[in-house]
Amino acid sequence: MVVIMHTLNLTINNKPYHFLISGTESLAQVIRQKADLTGTKIGCEQGTCGACTVLVNEKAVLSCISPAIRYNNSSVTTIEGIAPLHKLQEQFVKQGAVQCGFCTPGMVMTALDFLKNNSNPTSHEIREALSGNVCRCTGYQKIVHAIEEYVKQNKIPETSATTFKSNGNDNKNLLSIVGTRQPYLEAEQKVTGKADFADDIPIKNPLYCRFLRSPHPHAKIISIDISEAEKMEGVKCIITGKELPVTFGVLPVSQDETAMAVEKVRYIGEIVAAVAAESEELAENACKKIKVDYEILKSFFTIEDSLKEINENEKIHSHGKNNNNIHKTAELRFGSKQEGLEKSVTHSEFNFSYLGLNHAFTEPHAAVSWWDEKGLTLISATQVPHYLHRALAKVLQVPLYKVRVIKPNVGGGFGGKSDPFTHEIIIAHLSRKTGKPVKVRFTREEVFINNHGRHPTEIKMNAGTNADGILQYIDADIKIDGGAYGSFGVVTSYYNGVMLQAPYRVNNFGFITKRVYTNKPQCGAMRGHGAVNPRFAMEVLMDDLAEKLNMDPC
Amino acid sequence: MRFKNFIPSFTTTVGQYRITSNGVRESLEKVMVQSKWKERRGKLPVGHGLGVACGFFISGSALPIIWNEYPQTSVHIKLDFDGRVLVTSGASDIGQGSDTMIAMVASEILGISMEKITVVAADTLLTPVDLGSYSSRVTFMVGNAVKMAAENLKEKILQAVSIRKNIEISEIHLYQDSVTSNDGKVNLNWQETVDITTAGVGAISVTGKYISPKLGGNFKGSGAGLSPSYSFGAVIAEVKVDNVTGQYEVLHLWGAHDCGKAINPLAVEGQLEGSWHMGMGQAISEGLRYYKGLILNPNYLDYPVPTSLDTPEMSTNIIESNDPEGPFGAKECGEGALLPAIPAIANAIYNATGVRVNELPITADKVYFGMRNKNNKKQ
Ligand code: FES
Ligand code: FES
Numbered sequence: 001m002v003v004i005m006h007t008l009n010l011t012i013n014n015k016p017y018h019f020l021i022s023g024t025e026s027l028a029q030v031i032r033q034k035a036d037l038t039g040t041k042i043g044c045e046q047g048t049c050g051a052c053t054v055l056v057n058e059k060a061v062l063s064c065i066s067p068a069i070r071y072n073n074s075s076v077t078t079i080e081g082i083a084p085l086h087k088l089q090e091q092f093v094k095q096g097a098v099q100c101g102f103c104t105p106g107m108v109m110t111a112l113d114f115l116k117n118n119s120n121p122t123s124h125e126i127r128e129a130l131s132g133n134v135c136r137c138t139g140y141q142k143i144v145h146a147i148e149e150y151v152k153q154n155k156i157p158e159t160s161a162t163t164f165k166s167n168g169n170d171n172k173n174l175l176s177i178v179g180t181r182q183p184y185l186e187a188e189q190k191v192t193g194k195a196d197f198a199d200d201i202p203i204k205n206p207l208y209c210r211f212l213r214s215p216h217p218h219a220k221i222i223s224i225d226i227s228e229a230e231k232m233e234g235v236k237c238i239i240t241g242k243e244l245p246v247t248f249g250v251l252p253v254s255q256d257e258t259a260m261a262v263e264k265v266r267y268i269g270e271i272v273a274a275v276a277a278e279s280e281e282l283a284e285n286a287c288k289k290i291k292v293d294y295e296i297l298k299s300f301f302t303i304e305d306s307l308k309e310i311n312e313n314e315k316i317h318s319h320g321k322n323n324n325n326i327h328k329t330a331e332l333r334f335g336s337k338q339e340g341l342e343k344s345v346t347h348s349e350f351n352f353s354y355l356g357l358n359h360a361f362t363e364p365h366a367a368v369s370w371w372d373e374k375g376l377t378l379i380s381a382t383q384v385p386h387y388l389h390r391a392l393a394k395v396l397q398v399p400l401y402k403v404r405v406i407k408p409n410v411g412g413g414f415g416g417k418s419d420p421f422t423h424e425i426i427i428a429h430l431s432r433k434t435g436k437p438v439k440v441r442f443t444r445e446e447v448f449i450n451n452h453g454r455h456p457t458e459i460k461m462n463a464g465t466n467a468d469g470i471l472q473y474i475d476a477d478i479k480i481d482g483g484a485y486g487s488f489g490v491v492t493s494y495y496n497g498v499m500l501q502a503p504y505r506v507n508n509f510g511f512i513t514k515r516v517y518t519n520k521p522q523c524g525a526m527r528g529h530g531a532v533n534p535r536f537a538m539e540v541l542m543d544d545l546a547e548k549l550n551m552d553p554c
Numbered sequence: 555m556r557f558k559n560f561i562p563s564f565t566t567t568v569g570q571y572r573i574t575s576n577g578v579r580e581s582l583e584k585v586m587v588q589s590k591w592k593e594r595r596g597k598l599p600v601g602h603g604l605g606v607a608c609g610f611f612i613s614g615s616a617l618p619i620i621w622n623e624y625p626q627t628s629v630h631i632k633l634d635f636d637g638r639v640l641v642t643s644g645a646s647d648i649g650q651g652s653d654t655m656i657a658m659v660a661s662e663i664l665g666i667s668m669e670k671i672t673v674v675a676a677d678t679l680l681t682p683v684d685l686g687s688y689s690s691r692v693t694f695m696v697g698n699a700v701k702m703a704a705e706n707l708k709e710k711i712l713q714a715v716s717i718r719k720n721i722e723i724s725e726i727h728l729y730q731d732s733v734t735s736n737d738g739k740v741n742l743n744w745q746e747t748v749d750i751t752t753a754g755v756g757a758i759s760v761t762g763k764y765i766s767p768k769l770g771g772n773f774k775g776s777g778a779g780l781s782p783s784y785s786f787g788a789v790i791a792e793v794k795v796d797n798v799t800g801q802y803e804v805l806h807l808w809g810a811h812d813c814g815k816a817i818n819p820l821a822v823e824g825q826l827e828g829s830w831h832m833g834m835g836q837a838i839s840e841g842l843r844y845y846k847g848l849i850l851n852p853n854y855l856d857y858p859v860p861t862s863l864d865t866p867e868m869s870t871n872i873i874e875s876n877d878p879e880g881p882f883g884a885k886e887c888g889e890g891a892l893l894p895a896i897p898a899i900a901n902a903i904y905n906a907t908g909v910r911v912n913e914l915p916i917t918a919d920k921v922y923f924g925m926r927n928k929n930n931k932k933q
Contacts, residue, residue, distance in 0.1 A: 048854035096820040099828065100649025123867075131861040134854055137649050138824055139831030140862040141870075176729075178662045178882045181820035184654045185673065217847030252620055268847045301847055332775050334568040354914045355841025360859050383646050384686030387619070389678045407676035413648040414832070418688040448852035453842070469555040494778030501567040503578045503610040503786050504559035509568050519847045525688060527832060528892045531611060533914075539607035539897030540912065543904065546555040552595075553606055553901070554556055554586055 009073050012037065013081030019068075027063035027071060028052045031078055038200035039079035039105050039193015041411075043134070043362045044444040050133030051362055053106040053113075054078045060113035079105035079193035088112060088150045093187040095146035099137035101190025102197060102363040102411030107133050111147050120155075123148060136361050136412050186409065195409045198366035198381040199441045206368065207236050207276040209427050209440040210283035212290050213449070214265035214272050217301070217519035218316065219294035221264055224273060229289035234278035237434045238286070241272065244429055248391045250384070250419045250524075254327075254486025256317055257522075259395055259425040264297065266316055266484035267519050269449035271422055276430040276438050299519040300325055303458060303479045306516035316484065316517040325517045327482050330493040333510035334501075340473025340508030344464030348544040352461065352537045356481065357454035359526055363411020364447050365421065369428045370437040375402030380424050383413040391420030392428055415525035419452055419487055452487050452524035454532065455480035455515070457496070461537040469551050473508035474500055476534060480523070482515045487524030489515045495530025500538055556582060556608055563875070570771035571780065575885070577812025577875035578608060578786035584871045585808040589790040595905070601795045602805075603906025607897035608788045611890025612781035613814075613880070614691030616766040625763040626691070628682035629699040631660065631707050634757040637748045639664065639671045641703070644684030645696040646676045650888050651821035652692045656700050658817055659881055663704035664711075665729030666744060682761070690886035693817065694782065695764040697881030703762025710758055714751040715742065767879075783877045783885045787811035789830065789894040793902040800922030802906075804834060804864075804899060810871035811891040815883035823870045825888045830868055833895025835860050841915050 008019040012035055019034050031040050031054065040063060043051035047065040054063045055077040082089065089108060091097070098104050107130065114129035115121070121129070126147050127140070135143060189195040226238045241260035249255045260271045273290050277283035298314050300306045306325035312318070316325050341347075367380035375398060382388050385405040393400045410417065423440050431438040442450065460477040478496045482489045497511030511534075528535075546553035561567065563576040585606075586592065595604045618626055632640040641660050647653040653673045661668045674681060684696055708728055715733050716723045719740050726735045731744040742750070751758060770780045789809045795802040809830050816822040839858040843850040851857045876883035896914065904910050909924030 044854060046853050046855075096824050099651070099824055102649075127862040127865075131863040134859055134861070136832070136859060137828045139827035139829075139868060140865050141827045141868055142824055144862065176662065176665075177658045177668065178817050179815070179819065180658075182654055182658060182668070182818050183820065184651050185657055185668075186653065250619065268849070299847055301844065330775060330778075332569065332773075350910070350912050352912045352914075354836075355843070357836055357840055358842060358857060360835075360840075360854070360857065383648050383688060385646060385676050385678050386644055386683050386685055390620070404677070404679040406678075407646050410646065410648040413646075413687060415688060417648065418686060444854070445849075445852040448842070448849055448857070451842070454836075456842075465555075469558050471559050491778065494775060498569055498775075498779040499610065499612075501569045501571060502561050502573060502784065503576070503608050504556070505561045505567075506559075507568055520844055521849065527829065528611065528889045529689065532833075532836070532893055532896065535607075535609060535893040536897045536900065536914065537912075539894065540900055540910065542556060542559075542607075543605070543897075543901045544910075549555065551555045552592075554582060554591060 006069050008068055010071065011075040013077060021068055023067065023069055025068050027066040027068045030068040031063060037078050037080050041102055041105055043102065043364065046444055049362060050110060051103055051106040053109040055109060055113060060110055079108060082108065085188065085192065087153065089191045091146040091150040092191045093183045095142050095149055096183060097138060097143040097146040098184060098187040098190050100410065100412040101195055103133060103135040104190050105193045107135065107143055108191065120151060134362055197363055197409045197411055198368065198379055201368060201379060201408060203368055203437045203439060206437040206439045207278065207434060208280040208283050209274055209276050209430055209438050210280060210287050211271045212273040212287040214261065214268060214270045216265055216294055216296060217268050218297040218299040219265050220297060221261060221272065222293035222295055225291040226273065229275065229286040232286050232289065234282040235275060235286045237276040237430055239274050239429060244395055244425065246395045246397065248395050248420060249486050250387055250488060251486065251490055253490055256319065257485045259422045267521050269521060274426045274430060276434055301518055301520065303481050303516055306518050307514065316519065326514055327486060327517050328490050328493045328515040329512065330497060331512040332497060335508035337473050337475055337508055337510055340464060343466055344472040345467045346545055346548045347462060347464040348541045349462035350540060352459040354457040354533050356456040356523055357526060358448055358451055359414040359416030359453055361412030361414055361416055364442040364444060365417065365423060365450065366441040367424050367427055368437055368439045369431045371432050376428050377404045377406065378424060378428055379406045379408055381410045381417055382407055383418040388420045388424060392425060395425050396428055414527045415529060416452055418525055421450065449521050451521035454526040455482060455492060455523040457533045459534060459537045461541060463541045463545065465545050465549065469546065469549050471504050471506045474506050476500060476511040478511060478513040478534065480513060480515045481518050483518055483520045483522035485522040487522050492525065492530040496534050499531035500534055570776060572769055574783050574879065575814055575875035575877040576786055577873040578788065580873045581786055581788040581810035581812055582608060584810040584873065585788050585790045588869050589808045591790060601797050601906055603793050603795065603902040604790060605898045605901025605905050606790050607894035607901060609786065609890055609893030611785050611886060611893060612689060612779055613783045613785050613886035614694045614781055615689040616769050616780040616782055617777045618685060624683060625765045627684040627695045627699045627764045629696065629703045629762045630682055630759060631703045632757055632759050633707060633748065633751065635748065635752055637670060637744050639666065640674065641671060641700060642674045642681040643696055644676055644678065644681045645692050646687040648687050650687065650825060651818060652696065654821065655693055655697060655817055659697050659700045660704045663701055664708055666731050690889045693884050694880050694886065697817065697884060699762040699764040701762065701881045703760050706760035706762065707758065710760065711747060711751045715747065718750045782879055785812055785886045785890040787891050787894055789898040791898040791902040793899060793906055795903060795906045795921060797907065797925060800918040800925060802903060802918065802921060804838065804866050806866050807895065808869040809891060810873050811887055812873040812875045813887035814877035814880045814885035815874050816872045817882060817884050819872060822872055822887045826870050826891045827868050829889065829891035830895045831860060831865055833892040834865065834899065836914055837896040837899040837916055839915050
């Protein structure tokens, strides 16, 4: 394949650059990979999150969806060009507008552009201006306040520079630091784009990893032919599931996943093969040349279907004891529902249903790994370096002392980075085989396919009170759709029930949760793990009971 | 009705959870007063509604995922010739601010300024094990471990000074970067203190750890949800519903959360606001959709996280119940606050329209059909 290259002349942050680029390269890629300015973040490459916002000829532009060639001879300002520390950035730090910091550079660029044309905005106008920038951490409140505060400060004639250092306290018996408002230690690094996230860490001559994913929800793998892909220029290594057959999972009771599909695939998007090549594009192209023969199996998409009795060979996982796709049944009962029913004069019962959720943190999963005489080093956007360390040692079959996991700045997790993941194990293996560092970064779509989010759920719950409005019983029948693998699901199953035993006193309380496997991306832990959906049901029942009793729900 | 049913502080639940500090009453009182619940509910203009809900969550799982006798977290602190205090921990800061929390706790105990403290967190070669950032465990468990380690270091420092200066330990204090005695005769700056402490021994290393007390009942499944302490909270939401189309807007959220003690109130507020916002997302718009196992909405447009425009101003209230076992009384604030946000919004929609939508997310079409069914029934 002949790629036609073009010359691109840019002035970035007042410095002239000359690049040789292909016509498909985005401005974001050029800024990050060619100019090494990694303060500009890539959260989606779909033009929907704003993390990649830069100024081109003084106007805000989403650099991820802008072909770089379009801006030949333009002047670009990235977050690194807003130096040293702009007063707006100071306010971001001071007001706590920076949490994970992944959205921050884009937010700052968008806000600066907007404030140029409106130096005295209302809070609604600020919210309007930021509405193309996703922040998953802050709820936007502190970001809006930071901008408001900056606008306010700008109106007052300048006084001495602000300082964030806490004031010492002369009384040695008082708490002097605990209880004071402290901006994050690394907030200034984040607001200036200097903080390194997993994909920002400079690595010498890395290979890039891309995946071939299953197009089928449930199918047997008959054969995989990598011969054509292997011959492609720039392709260094291709691996398939058979090389890494050891199972893993975050819970010791649910070691039901492999690094890549071995015998069969269980959801659309499951990884079947992985390629390490000299560029992402080459790796991606090689994936397209891998041929896989599948034998389609019957798929299960709903809780209802997965509860049904089926033949042994139709099961998604063979390890279950039952003739169905139930993964876990959790049931606990305290007191007596009968007694609760007898003592109640008012009852409430509803059916609730919930779609599954994704954590939607702004930083897509990313990792890099290499081997040396000491063993494996893996830098990854993870919430659980310790469990990742253990899983790597287990699947790669190396001693624990040969593994090192480093957590850099992480762009949000919310439970979505709290499992050891297949891509982490895969690049570790690829770097062992090639002897080179291997990098990986998920697309936004892959983040959704990887999921591990909140379970789709169905709850039938009832509760009753006596005439005074005192709860006499709670009873819940819960079904959760776990997707293709276990993840935290056993814990989720219990949490869906047990987290109902407070904040209200209840003596007659019972629940049963059934978690099923389906042929969809797996579900796991997400902020408020397992407790969120039953809490919704319970609080709606409380509202209903109060109304029936003609009482204030408070 | 909720007030009548709240469990008290320092009690046990039906499933043998040990409840210690409990600020649920204060939380609900706070948001009621702030939202003018009593004065306004039932007297709002047509289409407006107020709804309430409460929440409850663990503050760290008392049982580790992999059963072994290693503590739930281990923290090291090193002091060397340069006066820098190096805290190493496996705690994973993912944007929630745990590194800052660690530095603040160490600074508080040691009485030295934050700038002398360096936190290295989460490198499994260099840092002792922490199990990770999940189950809202980090402030409670790592905070306690840092506190213990810093106390151990402080003791070593004071011991060294006491011997060198021939003075009782109880007569000297370490605060504001210096060691002073009650009689004023000892007055050492930080570097002098460090020189005395390291004399003849070199760098000082101390450790701290956290192990959860033994909790819970004796039945299968009794371990699920056991926590050394629990968080509580309440949210009141106000919505405005268009009673022709079912479109609605969340106008305001009043939230209160009992986090025991806010070690860093700026960070706690950020966690609470982020939680309420994420809860609002599940309430109003978020949901994964599949067609025969194929995900249909893997992007921020079709999976709509509420934007800055969708998100209302929130009134953020920190309730401090001072947990007896939390570090300085602290417990979780990063997850539990999310829980009441969703039902508060649903209950507000019911208050506005008389329609219960028990399917999340509550999209406008569901409200519209709910209103239409209700009207049809009436006729
Ligand atoms: S909008 Fe460009 S990365 Fe998301
Ligand atoms: S701080 Fe905005 S996404 Fe994390």
